[in-house]
Amino acid sequence: xxxxxxxxxxxxxxxxxxxxxxxxxxxxxxxxxxxxxxxxxxxxxxxxxxxxxxxxxxxxxxxxxxxxxxxxxxxxxxxxxxxxxxxxxxxxxxxxxxxxxxxxxxxxxxxxxxxxxxxxxxxxxxxxxxxxxxxxxxxxxxxxxxxxxxxxxxxxxxxxxxxxxxxxxxxxxxxxxxxxxxxxxxxxxxxxxxxxxxxxxxxxxxxxxxxxxxxxxxxxxxxxxxxxxxxxxxxxxxxxxxxxxxxxxxxxxxxxxxxxxxxxxxxxxxxxxxxxxxxxxxxxxxxxxxxxxxxxxxxxxxxxxxxxxxxxxxxxxxxxxxxxxxxxxxxxxxxxxxxxxxxxxxxxxxxxxxxxxxxxxxxxxxx
Amino acid sequence: xxxxxxxxxxxxxxxxxxxxxxxxxxxxxxxxxxxxxxxxxxxxxxxxxxxxxxxxxxxxxxxxxxxxxxxxxxxxxxxxxxxxxxxxxxxxxxxxxxxxxxxxxxxxxxxxxxxxxxxxxxxxxxxxxxxxxxxxxxxxxxxxxxxxxxxxxxxxxxxxxxxxxxxxx
Numbered sequence: 001x002x003x004x005x006x007x008x009x010x011x012x013x014x015x016x017x018x019x020x021x022x023x024x025x026x027x028x029x030x031x032x033x034x035x036x037x038x039x040x041x042x043x044x045x046x047x048x049x050x051x052x053x054x055x056x057x058x059x060x061x062x063x064x065x066x067x068x069x070x071x072x073x074x075x076x077x078x079x080x081x082x083x084x085x086x087x088x089x090x091x092x093x094x095x096x097x098x099x100x101x102x103x104x105x106x107x108x109x110x111x112x113x114x115x116x117x118x119x120x121x122x123x124x125x126x127x128x129x130x131x132x133x134x135x136x137x138x139x140x141x142x143x144x145x146x147x148x149x150x151x152x153x154x155x156x157x158x159x160x161x162x163x164x165x166x167x168x169x170x171x172x173x174x175x176x177x178x179x180x181x182x183x184x185x186x187x188x189x190x191x192x193x194x195x196x197x198x199x200x201x202x203x204x205x206x207x208x209x210x211x212x213x214x215x216x217x218x219x220x221x222x223x224x225x226x227x228x229x230x231x232x233x234x235x236x237x238x239x240x241x242x243x244x245x246x247x248x249x250x251x252x253x254x255x256x257x258x259x260x261x262x263x264x265x266x267x268x269x270x271x272x273x274x275x276x277x278x279x280x281x282x283x284x285x286x287x288x289x290x291x292x293x294x295x296x297x298x299x300x301x302x303x304x305x306x307x308x309x310x311x312x313x314x315x316x317x318x319x320x321x322x323x324x325x326x327x328x329x330x331x332x333x334x335x336x337x338x339x340x341x342x343x344x345x346x347x348x349x350x351x352x353x354x355x356x357x358x359x360x361x362x363x364x365x366x367x
Numbered sequence: 368x369x370x371x372x373x374x375x376x377x378x379x380x381x382x383x384x385x386x387x388x389x390x391x392x393x394x395x396x397x398x399x400x401x402x403x404x405x406x407x408x409x410x411x412x413x414x415x416x417x418x419x420x421x422x423x424x425x426x427x428x429x430x431x432x433x434x435x436x437x438x439x440x441x442x443x444x445x446x447x448x449x450x451x452x453x454x455x456x457x458x459x460x461x462x463x464x465x466x467x468x469x470x471x472x473x474x475x476x477x478x479x480x481x482x483x484x485x486x487x488x489x490x491x492x493x494x495x496x497x498x499x500x501x502x503x504x505x506x507x508x509x510x511x512x513x514x515x516x517x518x519x520x521x522x523x524x525x526x527x528x529x530x531x532x533x534x535x536x
Binding site for chain 1: 438448485503506507508509510512513516
């Protein structure tokens with residue numbers, strides 16, 4: 001196995017202060033601004049600066065129980081929108097005008113003096129405005145995710161369902177699908193980076209893929225293999241990045257061609273201590289008669305487990321992410337953060353690439 | 368490597384902050400190794416949710432079913448993790464309160480032990496009809512945390528743990 005000395009080293013950059021007094025469930029970096037949102041079991045969301053690492057504002061009063069998850073809406077300018085999901089079964093949408101030197105805060109007019117009198121302190125302090133609450137789930141919301149275009153919001157819950165909401169107007173959302181095929185808590189939802197294809201991970205050990213087929217959202221694939229709860233699923237970036245040089249150019253070419261046909265891969269991590277990479281098995285294109293009124297072929301997708309990452313974690317793995325530069329990072333109940341790199345394999349075996357576990361760092365308190 | 372402030376360690380899920388949990392998670396960090404007997408002493412006074420008896424007297428928790436294992440014996444690691452496994456023996460194989468009992472044990476231990484401990488509470492093999500289901504629930508940090516935000520359940524747990532508080536000094 002190649003040495004891990006050339007792999008990136010992790011060191012603590014800063015601790016966000018002041019920190020939440022109780023468990024921080026999730027952190028979400030803003031898509032364009034140097035901001036980070038953290039969700040806490042104290043029912044609040046904290047927004048930190050990623051330049052000074054200090055607290056900028058605290059969103060409170062929207063949820064009655066732990067805020068488990070949040071997600072920034074992509075593709076916005078001048079305003080930030082955050083969706084939050086809570087153990088209180090509700091999903092909140094929050095808005096705030098981006099205020100930095102480049103984007104001065106717009107003047108809000110007309111001013112409602114009565115409202116200002118009542119809310120002036122809270123309102124002026126953090127400038128986050130509660131936009132709408134999305135009710136529907138019956139129990140704890142575990143994960144929320146915006147589609148790449150930002151028009152769809154997926155939410156999932158301990159009630160075993162996945163809901164898809166569409167923004168149909170200003171602060172107006174419509175439920176367009178309630179997907180109930182999982183047999184256990186749905187722990188995580190994640191949208192494909194370029195298709196309206198949703199992946200969900202569950203307590204039932206399965207990963208499911210969902211897409212719309214002639215007006216109806218349905219399950220188009222079940223990825224089985226994990227032996228316990230799948231905690232998190234994440235997609236690869238549009239462009240893969242394999243480290244090192246391929247020994248044989250034809251091998252590399254073949255790999256890239258296949259990758260192009262399959263599209264971004266899916267990453268999953270589980271209570272079974274494994275991290276797996278899944279790849280779509282592209283369908284052969286069947287020429288379709290234009291006269292046929294019956295759809296040829298189903299929308300079922302064929303996905304296969306491509307590889308497993310080296311086993312490093314000793315406790316359940318709760319979270320994985322795939323960087324734009326092609327590296328993978330994972331963390332879990334053992335308090336360590338692990339970085340992996342995919343490299344061209346230099347050997348005569350059939351596999352073209354190999355995943356390498358990088359160095360780990362013990363972080364106390366991470367669970 | 369331990370620059371994370373200690374406030375970040377205060378484990379959650381937990382009952383509302385009480386003076387005893389603050390002291391136990393702050394002070395005696397890895398000075399004295401904690402042994403199985405001490406773990407037993409922490410959990411044996413927990414009351415059964417149905418009877419006015421303790422888990423120790425009902426033999427729901429037993430000293431030989433408590434195991435401490437260093438999990439992360441990495442060189443240079445400031446504070447290696449210790450995995451604590453507690454196997455509980457429900458009084459009857461169909462005990463509907465097995466999950467609640469397990470939860471009580473887990474909460475008690477997570478409150479009392481330093482954060483380097485990872486607590487696994489499971490049903491002893493062959494002693495419960497739905498052990499696998501119960502074990503999965505007890506091992507799921509999200510479900511445990513959510514359960515502790517349930518007022519009714521929290522009341523039951525508080526009652527179970529009443530007898531424990533006097534042990535803290």
